[in-house]
Amino acid sequence: MPEAEIVYSDVKFKRGTMETKGELIYLCTYELYLICIQLNIIGDPCSKCEEGWEHHGGKCYYFSTNKSSWTESRDDCRAKGGDLVKIDSREEQEFLRKEVRRIMKDHEDKFWIGLTDSAEQGRWLWVDGSPLNESLSYWNYKEPDNWREDDCVMMGDKGDRYQKSWSDTSCKVSRRSICEKPAAK
Numbered sequence: 001m002p003e004a005e006i007v008y009s010d011v012k013f014k015r016g017t018m019e020t021k022g023e024l025i026y027l028c029t030y031e032l033y034l035i036c037i038q039l040n041i042i043g044d045p046c047s048k049c050e051e052g053w054e055h056h057g058g059k060c061y062y063f064s065t066n067k068s069s070w071t072e073s074r075d076d077c078r079a080k081g082g083d084l085v086k087i088d089s090r091e092e093q094e095f096l097r098k099e100v101r102r103i104m105k106d107h108e109d110k111f112w113i114g115l116t117d118s119a120e121q122g123r124w125l126w127v128d129g130s131p132l133n134e135s136l137s138y139w140n141y142k143e144p145d146n147w148r149e150d151d152c153v154m155m156g157d158k159g160d161r162y163q164k165s166w167s168d169t170s171c172k173v174s175r176r177s178i179c180e181k182p183a184a185k
Contacts, residue, residue: 047183055183056095061085062179063103063111070152073112073177074127082181084114086126090163093138096178097165100156107157112177113166115153121146124153137166144168 049060062080064073074084087093100111114127124132124144140157143166144150150168154175157165169175 047185049183053181054099057092058183059092060181060183061096061099063099064177064179067174067176069174070112070116070171070177073175074114077177077179080179080181082179083127084112085178085180086114086128086130087136087138090136093136093163096155097138097163100165100178104156110154110156110167110169110175112175113153113155114180115166116151116171117144117168118151118171121151138164139166140164 047055047058049055053060053062055061060082062077062082064076068076070084077083085096087096096113115124115132116127117124119125124137126132138155141164144153146168148170150170152171153166153168154173155165155167155178
């Protein structure tokens, strides 16, 4: 099981608000179930991912084992019914960063994400065409640097304890990739 942060909470009920002990037990069980889903401890039983995909936050993620160019990686993700990952939140970045760190074999084992400025230099767009929200960018120090026409983004730094794990690099370099698609209902 991936590393997880445990959050403790108190649930209090006023005496006399429950008709029977049975209702109280049912309510406590249901509330605990909802808390577990919220914390992604047990996952949403209504949404599922195919074997080999990781479920998180209503989405499925596939971490490739083979290396290929950014374009080939995107084609592979599309063939699997998804696309290269678009990172929409700090929480999603943290989940991906931890997963990448866990499965990286060495410092050169990086993963393509669905961000590129190949259409217009310096204008970073996700694979769905939406622009990068700068408040949700996780560039490594001195990145992006556009060295050697670096137009595609990879993530991953083994041992990195900080969220800033993105670097731009040539789209032709062979890397692993992270695919994303909605979880099936």
